[in-house]
Amino acid sequence: MGGGGRGGRSRTQRKHFRQSRENVWKRSKSDTDPSSTENNPAWTPFSTENAAFDFYYKEQGIVDLQQWDQFVAVLRTPLPATFRINSSSQFSDDIRSQLENDFVHSLRDEVGEGGETEAIRPLLWYPGNFAWHSNFSRMQLRKNQTLERFHEFLKLENEIGNITRQEAVSMVPPLFLDVHSDHFVLDMCAAPGSKTFQLLEIIHESSKSGSLPDGMVIANDLDVQRCNLLIHQTKRMCTANLIVTNHEAQHFPGCRLNRNYERMEDHNIGQLLFDRVLCDVPCSGDGTLRKAPDLWRKWNPGMGHGLHGLQILIAMRGLSLLKIGGRIVYSTCSMNPIENEAVVSEVLRRCGGSVKLVDVSSELPQLIRRPGLKRWKVYDKGTWFVSYNDVPKFRRSAVLSSMFPSGRGHRDVDSSCNVNVEDVTNGINENAGDGVQPVQNPVMSESDEEVSDFPLEHCMRIVPHDQNTGAFFIAVLQKVSPLPVIPEKTKIKIDDQCVEPANQSLDDAQVQQITSPENAREEKLEVVSEVNVDDNEPNTEDMEGEDLKAVSEENVDNEPNTEDMEDDPDTREEQNTKETLVPDNVQNPMKRVAGKRKLQIQGKWRGVDPVVFFKDETIINSIRDFYGIDERFPFNNHLVTRNSDTNHVKRIYYISKSVKDVLELNFKVGQQLKITSIGLKMFERQTAREGSSAPCAFRISSEGLPLILPYITKQILHASPADFKHLLQNKEVKFEDFADAKFGEKAANLLPGCCVVILGTGNTVAVESLRVDESTIAIGCWRGRARLSVMVTATDCQELLERLLIRFDNGNGSSGHVDKSSNNEEEIGAVQE
Ligand SMILES: C[S@@+](CC[C@H](N)C(=O)[O-])C[C@H]1O[C@@H](n2cnc3c(N)ncnc32)[C@H](O)[C@@H]1O
Numbered sequence: 001m002g003g004g005g006r007g008g009r010s011r012t013q014r015k016h017f018r019q020s021r022e023n024v025w026k027r028s029k030s031d032t033d034p035s036s037t038e039n040n041p042a043w044t045p046f047s048t049e050n051a052a053f054d055f056y057y058k059e060q061g062i063v064d065l066q067q068w069d070q071f072v073a074v075l076r077t078p079l080p081a082t083f084r085i086n087s088s089s090q091f092s093d094d095i096r097s098q099l100e101n102d103f104v105h106s107l108r109d110e111v112g113e114g115g116e117t118e119a120i121r122p123l124l125w126y127p128g129n130f131a132w133h134s135n136f137s138r139m140q141l142r143k144n145q146t147l148e149r150f151h152e153f154l155k156l157e158n159e160i161g162n163i164t165r166q167e168a169v170s171m172v173p174p175l176f177l178d179v180h181s182d183h184f185v186l187d188m189c190a191a192p193g194s195k196t197f198q199l200l201e202i203i204h205e206s207s208k209s210g211s212l213p214d215g216m217v218i219a220n221d222l223d224v225q226r227c228n229l230l231i232h233q234t235k236r237m238c239t240a241n242l243i244v245t246n247h248e249a250q251h252f253p254g255c256r257l258n259r260n261y262e263r264m265e266d267h268n269i270g271q272l273l274f275d276r277v278l279c280d281v282p283c284s285g286d287g288t289l290r291k292a293p294d295l296w297r298k299w300n301p302g303m304g305h306g307l308h309g310l311q312i313l314i315a316m317r318g319l320s321l322l323k324i325g326g327r328i329v330y331s332t333c334s335m336n337p338i339e340n341e342a343v344v345s346e347v348l349r350r351c352g353g354s355v356k357l358v359d360v361s362s363e364l365p366q367l368i369r370r371p372g373l374k375r376w377k378v379y380d381k382g383t384w385f386v387s388y389n390d391v392p393k394f395r396r397s398a399v400l401s402s403m404f405p406s407g408r409g410h411r412d413v414d415s416s417c418n419v420n421v422e423d424v425t426n427g428i429n430e431n432a433g434d435g436v437q438p439v440q441n442p443v444m445s446e447s448d449e450e451v452s453d454f455p456l457e458h459c460m461r462i463v464p465h466d467q468n469t470g471a472f473f474i475a476v477l478q479k480v481s482p483l484p485v486i487p488e489k490t491k492i493k494i495d496d497q498c499v500e501p502a503n504q505s506l507d508d509a510q511v512q513q514i515t516s517p518e519n520a521r522e523e524k525l526e527v528v529s530e531v532n533v534d535d536n537e538p539n540t541e542d543m544e545g546e547d548l549k550a551v552s553e554e555n556v557d558n559e560p561n562t563e564d565m566e567d568d569p570d571t572r573e574e575q576n577t578k579e580t581l582v583p584d585n586v587q588n589p590m591k592r593v594a595g596k597r598k599l600q601i602q603g604k605w606r607g608v609d610p611v612v613f614f615k616d617e618t619i620i621n622s623i624r625d626f627y628g629i630d631e632r633f634p635f636n637n638h639l640v641t642r643n644s645d646t647n648h649v650k651r652i653y654y655i656s657k658s659v660k661d662v663l664e665l666n667f668k669v670g671q672q673l674k675i676t677s678i679g680l681k682m683f684e685r686q687t688a689r690e691g692s693s694a695p696c697a698f699r700i701s702s703e704g705l706p707l708i709l710p711y712i713t714k715q716i717l718h719a720s721p722a723d724f725k726h727l728l729q730n731k732e733v734k735f736e737d738f739a740d741a742k743f744g745e746k747a748a749n750l751l752p753g754c755c756v757v758i759l760g761t762g763n764t765v766a767v768e769s770l771r772v773d774e775s776t777i778a779i780g781c782w783r784g785r786a787r788l789s790v791m792v793t794a795t796d797c798q799e800l801l802e803r804l805l806i807r808f809d810n811g812n813g814s815s816g817h818v819d820k821s822s823n824n825e826e827e828i829g830a831v832q833e
Contacts, residue, residue: 048076050296053286059384060376062335063463074465078137079290082123082168083154085130086197086237088204089162090706090774092130094803099132103150110146111136120150123168125367131171133468138291160799161236166194167291169462169472172367173280173331174198176360176476181206182214183275184658188249188318190219191226193233195280200237209774210633210710215275216241216658222248224676231677238703240680241656243663245673246608249279250313252321253672255665269665277318277328281311287333287471290464301379304336308403311343312350319347319355322479327358330475335463337376338403340473341456344372346402347477348454354483358476359458368466372459372475375451378403387447405452600642603671609642611663611675614652619698623683626696626751628714637664640679654704655679680704686754686782694753700780702792705756710772715755715783717746721808724759727781728797728804732789750783754791757781759804777803 054072057063063071085092085099099120107119119136122129136144141151157163174195179185179202190196196219203215219234219242221227227246234242247253255272284303289295311332318328330347332339348355378385380399385391388401388409401409459475602608614620620635629635637660641649655663659679666673682704685697700708719727723738738744747755759777772778777800780791790797 048289048293048296050299052301053296053299056301056379057335059379060337061373062337062461063465067465070465071463074468075289075471077290078139079167079470080468081134081136081138081141081154081165082171083132083134083158083163083165084126084171084198085132085163086161086201087128087130088201088207088237090777091162091803094806095157095162096129098153098806103153107134107147107150111144125364126171127175127364131168133168156795156799156802159236159795161238162799164194164197164233167288167470168467169287169333169469170194171198172364172460172462172472173278173329173474174202175364176474177276177278177329178327179203179276180215184215184273184662185217185276185278186252186274186318186321187217187219187278187280188252188314189221189280189282190244190278191221191223191230193219193230195278196230196234196242197237199278200234200239200242203241204237204239209772209776210707212240212656212707214658216243216656216662218243218245218274218662218673220245220247220249220252222246227676235703238680238706240654240707241659242677242679243659243673243675244677246676247674249281250310250317252317253669254321255662255669255672257665257668269661272321272662272665273323273326274321275323275326277322277326279315279318279328279330281307281314281330281332281339283307283311283332283334283339284336285333286335287473290470301336301338304334304338305378305380305398305403308338308343308400311339312346312402315343315347316350319351319477319479320483324479324481326479328477328479330477332473333470334473335461335471337373338378340461340475341372341374341376341452341459342403342405344456344459344475344477345405345452345454346407349402349407350484351479352484354481355477355479357455357458358478359455360460360476361458367462369460369462369474370466371457372461372473374456375405375449377449386449390447405450408450602675603666605671605674608674608676610644611678612641612644612646613637613663614639614641614646614649616646616649619649622696623698626715626753627700627708627712629708630711630713633708633711639682650685651681651701652683652698653679654682654707680707682708695751696753699754699782699791700756702780702796705778705780709756709758709776709778712756715750715753716758717743717750717755718758718760719743720760721804724757724777725801725804727757727779727788727790728801731797732784732787734787747783747788752783752785755781755783755788757788757790 054068058065058068085095089095104120108117110119111117112119117135120132120134123131123133134141134150136147141147141154154163154165158165171194175198177185177199179199181203183203185199185203187196187199196217199217203213203217207213219230221230221244224246227244231244234244245252253272257270284299284307285292286295286299286303289299315328315330318330322328330344334340344357348357378391378399380391380395385399385404387406388399388404391399401407459473462469462472462474464471599607600609602610620639623629624635634657638655638657640653640655640663641651642653643649655678662673663678666675680703681701683698684701686694686699700712719738720740720743723733723740723743726737726739727733735744735748738747756778758772779796779800782789782791792800
């Protein structure tokens with residue numbers, strides 16, 4: 001958390017920021033002797049002392065002074081690693097039983113002192129006990145040999161998507177959103193996507209095999225590279241109900257049809273409004289000090305001040321996009337009241353009774369939380385202010401009335417417009433910044449200390465020493481009526497600094513579409529290419545608040561080994577995706593420039609792959625016929641591509657009805673949404689080098705298989721566990737080498753090309769009559785001239801083998817280990833014959 005805002009930095013600021021980070025590392029490494037600390041879990045190369053921090057938060061009273069020592073002592077220790085089982089995974093029960101029956105005992109025996117240590121245990125407050133706490137820090141998991149098997153398990157399951165490594169407190173906000181499977185949810189600041197993943201899990205939880213929930217999630221983030229991380233994270237979920245967008249949350253498009261259009265057209269949605277909004281805003285991130293100890297050196301009170309204005313704007317935009325009766329959760333991983341209670345108060349003030357703070361004290365009762373603060377002060381340049389009245393005029397551009405409990409004075413000053421979004425987005429506010437050292441004798445202003453009139457005790461503060469976590473702030477708000485209307489004449493300039501008047505709000509339910517500055521910046525060139533996400537996943541665990549490296553744009557998607565496949569010219573082109581500058585006056589921007597990739601345009605967004613409905617009947621019919629796809633599986637308007645040249649389509653994505661409705665609306669409103677990723681990769685162009693005798697040019701992707709599986713009637717085989725395992729272990733098996741000769745024969749009788757192999761129960765006679773349901777295990781294969789080859793990644797093979805071994809427990813001593821040697825690290829493909 002709190003790493004937000006980098007997207008708005010200028011190049012020079014980014015350079016300074018990088019340099020200062022590097023200096024922190026250099027300084028701190030030379031301060032310490034790594035050899036003596038290597039295996040010490042408490043070791044950190046950073047000093048965890050910061051006098052300004054103690055001074056500031058003691059005065060703010062975020063914890064009772066009697067508890068201060070305990071609070072900071074815990075804050076200075078490394079954070080225990082926590083993780084969550086994906087509740088919608090078909091393997092969630094297997095994983096849980098593996099944890100309970102194996103790891104709980106083995107880890108306790110191995111590392112528990114005298115056996116009493118609870119090495120790993122479920123977090124009782126998480127519904128269904130899907131979330132788990134370990135007593136080991138990330139460093140311990142990496143370094144401690146006895147934990148190796150557990151660490152490997154976490155890494156593998158995380159990669160597959162069966163579990164997500166995520167900080168415990170970061171799991172809390174989505175739980176208070178009360179999401180239902182038919183909800184439209186907006187995750188405004190979503191990257192790297194751990195909460196988006198949770199939201200998707202909830203939406204998918206009760207879906208039956210082959211059906212999709214009615215709801216959907218739009219995950220938005222300002223930062224393109226972080227968006228790519230999010231796409232990678234959520235790809236593990238295999239969902240057709242997700243759109244990823246790339247906007248400034250405070251300017252998120254309204255997508256509202258005008259009234260004439262509404263009358264003329266029979267459409268599903270007239271405006272993009274949401275049932276739930278998650279507003280996990282960029283913040284100073286001091287709640288993550290336990291996992292990001294370098295923050296101790298950098299921390300100063302100004303970090304929070306600098307983000308306050310942006311946080312209000314984002315929350316207000318979220319509220320304006322929320323349906324009446326809908327819920328919004330505002331959260332930060334900061335402990336600073338200026339980013340928390342002050343923001344909530346200002347939002348309530350602006351909404352004038354149309355929004356209420358919800359008392360959720362009876363929800364998740366096992367989660368220990370503390371009430372929000374009702375009183376706090378504002379610290380600026382050596383002075384504590386208890387009221388805005390005492391702030392000298394020359395400091396009023398940095399110290400805003402909205403920062404105070406009463407918010408008094410905000411009507412006199414256009415407070416939010418005084419905040420430079422560029423600065424606040426960066427977390428750098430020169431005016432508000434303070435030195436690290438506290439002033440020895442701070443001045444206190446004269447006025448009486450203010451107390452908020454709002455029921456801020458309904459906000460939740462989670463503190464580290466209550467349940468051995470990081471710190472978090474959460475407020476749950478409900479929109480009970482339309483937001484206050486803005487009189488026509490006060491619909492003020494909408495520029496980078498200010499979306500709305502300081503004391504009034506734009507409600508999309510009432511106000512016609514606004515022209516956001518972002519919409520106007522059509523010329524912004526950012527290459528966001530179709531699923532150009534590195535499968536060699538950077539560890540996105542707990543990335544909130546961390547500076548992220550760019551994700552490779554090279555497409556190493558879930559493709560079979562290219563060595564074995566014919567080179568597809570289109571693939572080559574897409575893999576070399578790089579921004580190509582096209583002169584502004586170019587007539588047809590989609591035209592190919594010799595040897596270079598065309599500049600993609602998605603509506604008004606240049607440099608972004610377009611989203612196009614795929615309607616090529618010839619291809620669709622060939623796919624339907626080849627796999628015998630049941631007519632009940634809806635194709636019409638559910639297929640999209642990211643290539644407007646439909647003759648060269650490489651991948652076809654499947655979208656749910658909810659996503660389709662949003663996409664259709666987006667076309668009608670002039671493509672206001674800048675879509676980075678949409679839907680589920682369902683089909684992928686594929687030919688074998690052995691000569692493309694395959695009648696269908698498209699294979700089914702591993703992500704799409706679970707959804708379409710119940711509707712496939714051709715090119716499908718049921719294998720006995722022995723043959724299924726044989727396939728997974730060897731990756732390619734000659735037809736005559738299968739244990740079950742009939743199976744080999746059936747494989748040989750398939751049409752050449754992609755096919756699906758389903759794991760049977762062991763009885764070779766009965767397997768054909770098995771019904772496909774949520775528990776069915778199936779893999780994509782390639783029927784070549786003489787053999788079957790699996791078309792899933794080595795990691796997936798390994799995971800499936802482990803599951804098989806646990807399920808069937810055949811006791812033959814086979815390790816089930818997959819030989820990765822003949823393959824590219826990630827991919828297994830149909831092998832040349
Ligand atoms: C606290 S992190 C979000 C963590 C995320 N919700 C999760 O659980 O993985 C804040 C995010 O806000 C993004 N951000 C910063 N300024 C933004 C803005 N103006 N609009 C949208 N996103 C923004 C940052 O790129 C960052 O990814």
